[in-house]
Amino acid sequence: MIDLLIIGAGPAGLSAAIASARQGLAVRVVDEFYRPGGRLLGQLHEEPDGMWWNGLDEAARLTETAKSLGVEICCGVSVFHLTQSQNGWVVSTTQGEMTVPLLLIATGASEAAVPVPGWTLPGVMSIGAAQVMTNVQRVRVGQRGVVIGVNILSVAISRELQLAGVTVDRMILPPSTTVSGTAGQPEAVMQSLLRVAHLAPSLMIRIGSKLMRSPWMQKLAIALYPSKGFSMWDIPIQLRTTALEIVGTSQVEGVRIARVAADGSPIDGTEQVIPADFVCIAGGLSPLAELAAIAGCPFAYVPSLGGHVPLHNESMRTPVPRLYVAGNITGIESAKVAMAQGTVAGLSIAKARGKLTNEQPLSDAIQQVKIVRQHATIQFHPDIVAGRALVGQMTAEWIAP
Amino acid sequence: MSQRIDHHPVLGSLGDRKQLSFHYNDSVYMAYEGETIAGALLAAGVRTLRVHEEKGTPRGIYCNIGHCYECRVHVDGIPTVRACMTLVQEGMQVNAGSLLPTPLKKGGHHA
Numbered sequence: 001m002i003d004l005l006i007i008g009a010g011p012a013g014l015s016a017a018i019a020s021a022r023q024g025l026a027v028r029v030v031d032e033f034y035r036p037g038g039r040l041l042g043q044l045h046e047e048p049d050g051m052w053w054n055g056l057d058e059a060a061r062l063t064e065t066a067k068s069l070g071v072e073i074c075c076g077v078s079v080f081h082l083t084q085s086q087n088g089w090v091v092s093t094t095q096g097e098m099t100v101p102l103l104l105i106a107t108g109a110s111e112a113a114v115p116v117p118g119w120t121l122p123g124v125m126s127i128g129a130a131q132v133m134t135n136v137q138r139v140r141v142g143q144r145g146v147v148i149g150v151n152i153l154s155v156a157i158s159r160e161l162q163l164a165g166v167t168v169d170r171m172i173l174p175p176s177t178t179v180s181g182t183a184g185q186p187e188a189v190m191q192s193l194l195r196v197a198h199l200a201p202s203l204m205i206r207i208g209s210k211l212m213r214s215p216w217m218q219k220l221a222i223a224l225y226p227s228k229g230f231s232m233w234d235i236p237i238q239l240r241t242t243a244l245e246i247v248g249t250s251q252v253e254g255v256r257i258a259r260v261a262a263d264g265s266p267i268d269g270t271e272q273v274i275p276a277d278f279v280c281i282a283g284g285l286s287p288l289a290e291l292a293a294i295a296g297c298p299f300a301y302v303p304s305l306g307g308h309v310p311l312h313n314e315s316m317r318t319p320v321p322r323l324y325v326a327g328n329i330t331g332i333e334s335a336k337v338a339m340a341q342g343t344v345a346g347l348s349i350a351k352a353r354g355k356l357t358n359e360q361p362l363s364d365a366i367q368q369v370k371i372v373r374q375h376a377t378i379q380f381h382p383d384i385v386a387g388r389a390l391v392g393q394m395t396a397e398w399i400a401p
Numbered sequence: 402m403s404q405r406i407d408h409h410p411v412l413g414s415l416g417d418r419k420q421l422s423f424h425y426n427d428s429v430y431m432a433y434e435g436e437t438i439a440g441a442l443l444a445a446g447v448r449t450l451r452v453h454e455e456k457g458t459p460r461g462i463y464c465n466i467g468h469c470y471e472c473r474v475h476v477d478g479i480p481t482v483r484a485c486m487t488l489v490q491e492g493m494q495v496n497a498g499s500l501l502p503t504p505l506k507k508g509g510h511h512a
Contacts (some may be wrong), residue, residue, distance in 0.1 A: 032486065034488050039466075044411060078467075110468050111464060120453075121450045126463060128464065133439075134406065139405055139440045140405075162411055250449065251461075
């Protein structure tokens, strides 16, 4: 008999498992991937202090700690339905039904698809796919390719591809459409890039990013922007170039590109085809929240958090009885924030189960989420704090503080 | 040149791994223990995992973490298995998805 079922063995789910098992709860974690860790698996970047963040090591550490506390981790199990019962939840999985009093959904995020003509050709994949293939499966996705979509995630993963001996020929923008939104517009992309510029090894980019904080400087920068673009880790980033089409017959052979104006519209006569044996499409992340919707949880649409998020309070409780959420399902942030949120959820659930004798650790953990967020190396969005506050206000209408 | 990243400047080297053999369509391929079907086939230079059921155009992995189902294959006779989520087992028979009949469609094809 288990007290808590956690869906998702990523940084949030495993941290919640550890926190609640430490309070004496019997915990099971299910995940449809073949090994635990979620999207910690594959993360690899150098922090400003020169230390490497290796998600594989973090995943192994969390998994070992959880197991040592008696947490049962079931991989290769998919959850496809949830129904409320009198005393909790009935969870439909590919391994049969599981009945449990308390449920935590920590399903993380999914990559937003940005359709580009030719994107179904073999050799075209999402940027996250390339990360997993490179750092987890340890197989190169190609020799020389193009990354379509310039954002925090795609810049970080392009660097990871380079570390593994895969050449990123250049990073360019997706076609400017209603689907790609601002991701196809040079000015908007430049602004979002400035938030990661401190990670760049080049002093020039660091200094430049400080100079370009003001909007008129950014416009000027785009207008004067050299056609060759600039480079991070010698990877050319071309904000004034767009992908029109991915070309090839049985697999990727190249990308048809064009120069674009500052608003993202292609400039006549600038088209050319560049060779590539793979293409990565980076559309950014959105909370993977279908299961919370099935559970009947109310949602908020908060662009700074990545889209629709289930309502929840600081204790990671949702308005639905016995249902909790943690990690990127609540908004797109770094794995460190997800881990801190998981700890809150685990303690909060222990409290609901009557196993938390002292509430100090829970309030400390809630405080810790804010501290980690403040110190995060990678800020996915400048308005995260405001977005979180909005979700808190909306949730207060459902749950008394 | 092998597509496998045996040595990585930060993640280190892969140790000795057990070799497995499996079938993809009519050919035999080698995999290492812990490799997914998608990973082992990509390492062997195979990117096409199926053709579109109606159009017959080639498809491979897209998301590589189980969300998109673009990499669906048949494994030991079971359809709609995600190649990106499934580890290779010794002697496994993997088959690419193929064109399905569209007899009611104008200009469609029959089984």
